[in-house]
Amino acid sequence: MRSLLQQCCYLAAGLLLLIAFWPPAVAAATEKEILLQFKGNITSDPYNSLISWDLDADQCRDYSGVFCDPFGNVNKIVLWNTSLAGVLSPALSELKSLRVLTLFGNRFTGNIPQEYQELTTLWKINVSSNALSGPIPEFLGGLPSIRFLDLSRNMFEGQIPSSLFSVCEKTKFISLSHNNLSGTIPIIINNCVNLEGFDVSFNGLSGELPSQICEIPSLDYLSVRNNMLTGSVEEQISSCQRLKLLDLGSNLFTGNPPFRVLELEIMC
Ligand SMILES: *[C@@H]1O[C@H](CO)[C@@H](O)[C@H](O)[C@H]1NC(C)=O
Numbered sequence: 684m685r686s687l688l689q690q691c692c693y694l695a696a697g698l699l700l701l702i703a704f705w706p707p708a709v710a711a712a713t714e715k716e717i718l719l720q721f722k723g724n725i726t727s728d729p730y731n732s733l734i735s736w737d738l739d740a741d742q743c744r745d746y747s748g749v750f751c752d753p754f755g756n757v758n759k760i761v762l763w764n765t766s767l768a769g770v771l772s773p774a775l776s777e778l779k780s781l782r783v784l785t786l787f788g789n790r791f792t793g794n795i796p797q798e799y800q801e802l803t804t805l806w807k808i809n810v811s812s813n814a815l816s817g818p819i820p821e822f823l824g825g826l827p828s829i830r831f832l833d834l835s836r837n838m839f840e841g842q843i844p845s846s847l848f849s850v851c852e853k854t855k856f857i858s859l860s861h862n863n864l865s866g867t868i869p870i871i872i873n874n875c876v877n878l879e880g881f882d883v884s885f886n887g888l889s890g891e892l893p894s895q896i897c898e899i900p901s902l903d904y905l906s907v908r909n910n911m912l913t914g915s916v917e918e919q920i921s922s923c924q925r926l927k928l929l930d931l932g933s934n935l936f937t938g939n940p941p942f943r944v945l946e947l948e949i950m951c
């Protein structure tokens with residue numbers, strides 16, 4: 684015979700299930716509503732780039748810069764050189780199939796919302812050439828599907844968080860160039876075992892270039908131009924001979940690169 688305690692447990696489990704599957708009081712926003720919330724946070728649209736984003740239009744067919752997968756879910760937002768101003772709407776985090784967010788050449792301010800950590804399908808973020816500011820969001824390093832991350836030409840400041848490279852095995856390209864970053868390049872960058880390009884040029888980075896970075900077998904392109912990196916360049920780049928482009932110019936390195944300048948397109 685079942686004990687009273689066991690029966691109580693079954694009852695409690697049953698109740699929990701009931702609560703878990705109870706219909707929510709408020710239906711989740713539709714993808715069109717989410718896009719219109721994104722538009723709602725745009726304060727200036729000088730070229731009327733979002734004029735087609737209308738409540739009566741079909742977001743997959745009619746909205747310029749919006750692309751959907753065969754199931755009718757938004758999977759790409761591509762709005763570049765459109766000079767849109769405003770903040771990035773946190774609502775975008777509810778797009779469950781978003782793979783590409785390309786917004787370079789706009790005037791977005793503020794930071795990338797924390798809510799975007801929900802965008803587990805996100806494959807590419809390109810917010811180059813905006814006016815985003817604050818620290819590099821740590822959660823970007825935990826996005827499980829990310830391949831391309833371009834935060835260049837903004838006003839991000841502070842240190843490069845080590846956590847940016849915590850779930851990095853699939854990432855192919857990271858650019859943080861032309862920001863106002865300080866501190867050192869985290870050694871944990873060598874977690875990014877499939878990295879092909881890494882660009883941190885035009886910042887205020889100091890310390891040494893971690894020599895481990897060139898041990899990443901897929902790395903082709905590395906630019907640290909225009910920072911304040913120090914130490915012996917011979918030691919730091921001894922393992923960089925496989926690279927196609929290595930740009931070390933305008934730093935505070937001592938010594939000369941240990942291999943011939945012409946063999947590798949090495950810029951000092
Ligand atoms: C962005 O839009 C939301 C409504 O969707 C609003 O609550 C919020 O204040 C807006 N943010 C800014 C900075 O305008």
Ligand SMILES: *[C@@H]1O[C@H](CO)[C@@H](O)[C@H](O)[C@H]1NC(C)=O
Nearest residue numbers: 763764765766787788789812
């Ligand atoms: C975007 O605009 C910038 C500055 O006007 C220009 O240099 C760049 O070529 C444009 N990008 C594209 C893809 O047209």
Ligand SMILES: *[C@@H]1O[C@H](CO)[C@@H](O)[C@H](O)[C@H]1NC(C)=O
Nearest residue numbers: 787808809811831832833856
């Ligand atoms: C982001 O856009 C800029 C401007 O067109 C481009 O140069 C850069 O390669 C893009 N980055 C990625 C990762 O696609």
Ligand SMILES: *[C@@H]1O[C@H](CO)[C@@H](O)[C@H](O)[C@H]1NC(C)=O
Nearest residue numbers: 838840841862863864865887
């Ligand atoms: C860059 O960051 C430093 C602090 O690290 C600050 O003093 C400086 O004003 C910033 N520069 C710009 C252009 O924002």
